[in-house]
Amino acid sequence: MKICRTIAEVRAVVRDLRLSGQTVGFVPTMGALHAGHMSLVAAAKAENDAVIVSIFVNPTQFGQQADLDKYPRTEEADCAMLEAVGVVAVFMPSVEIMYPDGAETIVETTKLANMLHGLVRPGHYRGVCTVVTKLFNIVGADRAYFGEKDYQQLQVIRRMARDLDVPTDVVGVPTVREADGLAMSSRNVRLTPEDRSAAVVLNRSLIAAETAARTGATIEAIAQTIRDTIETEPRARDPHVDIVQALTLAPVSGRPSGTIGIMISAAFGPVDDPVLLIDQREITL
Structure with a gap:
């Protein structure tokens, strides 16, 4: 080489x-x-x-x-x-x-x-x-x-x-994940063991979002499901959720159809030195 x-x-x-x-x-x-x-x-x-x-x-x-x-x-x-x-x-x-x-x-x-x-x-x-x-x-x-x-x-x-x-x-x-579902990232090495365990909540929220989407939930309800799931983890701060059309990233509302992209992020670790983690899921309905 x-x-x-x-x-x-x-x-x-x-x-x-x-x-x-x-x-x-x-x-x-x-x-x-x-x-x-x-x-x-x-x-x-x-x-x-x-x-x-x-x-x-x-x-x-x-x-x-x-x-x-x-x-x-x-x-x-x-x-x-x-x-x-x-x-x-x-x-x-x-x-x-x-x-x-x-x-x-x-x-x-x-x-x-x-x-x-x-x-x-x-x-x-x-x-x-x-x-x-x-x-x-x-x-x-x-x-x-x-x-x-x-x-x-x-x-x-x-x-x-x-x-x-x-x-x-x-x-x-496609995103590669750890055995517990956390998306692999070079930033993960900066997490304490406690924050590393807590960060799995991001993937858990995406699983909940997909379930909601496939059972007829609106975009607004899907976004709230993600926030509610992330907020069950006290170590996760400042959750951010965007649900958009695939490719164009245009905003969507109401009941989704076609392919949507869900992008989320949350901060972990000290307030003065946070680790911002992101994750995503594309869903075709």
């Missing part, structure tokens, strides 16, 4: 793969890899001849410097995991390479990035969209793989790729 620190190095790897007639799958990550990330790699390996993974903790998508500083960095362990499953190359650029002095261009979906969770995390999806566009341009893969756990992020990236005629296909991969 080749470790690429520069744009020229990773482009040379892709060029050689193309010359040998191979298709390329790409998995962008911020490292601290877990089974959820590896499910993306597995999906990429199943559909492509070769897989490239990027590891880059993107500063432009963090609202607080403290969150950026605390983000786990486990480069050696990450590379060992990727090499073990046959990844061809890992692209690990510095901040200076991705954002050289004088860089001023941003990429933003003007609507999708500034609604729902984008209101809670202003600028977050602009940072995501900008770095993903750069990575797509650098790697030039046939397909790129993203988890469905961040439902809004996936729709933002899909919209960006469609609007800018990006030739890389964007592929969503």
Whole structure:
């Protein structure tokens, strides 16, 4: 497995793969890899001849410097995991390479990035969209793989790729969960054992929401079911619920039909240093 620190190095790897007639799958990550990330790699390996993974903790998508500083960095362990499953190359650029002095261009979906969770995390999806566009341009893969756990992020990236005629296909991969149902996330390592146990309430609320949806509940009743379930856990704070149309993220009301996306979040841990966890479920009625 080749470790690429520069744009020229990773482009040379892709060029050689193309010359040998191979298709390329790409998995962008911020490292601290877990089974959820590896499910993306597995999906990429199943559909492509070769897989490239990027590891880059993107500063432009963090609202607080403290969150950026605390983000786990486990480069050696990450590379060992990727090499073990046959990844061809890992692209690990510095901040200076991705954002050289004088860089001023941003990429933003003007609507999708500034609604729902984008209101809670202003600028977050602009940072995501900008770095993903750069990575797509650098790697030039046939397909790129993203988890469905961040439902809004996936729709933002899909919209960006469609609007800018990006030739890389964007592929969503189902959320991977722990045995007790908690969605896998690099943030989970920051939870105390007590908060880790409490966080399962997010998945429990989504199960209750799906049951309500399939028994004829309205959108408003489904949202209340989620809030009521989360509020049974005293360690969960500031629950947030959005129920939208799939793909467009348009708001819905009344009795749902077709496919809806449910996005939830809640904070755990100290008030002055919370861990914000997100989860989602897509339901077709």
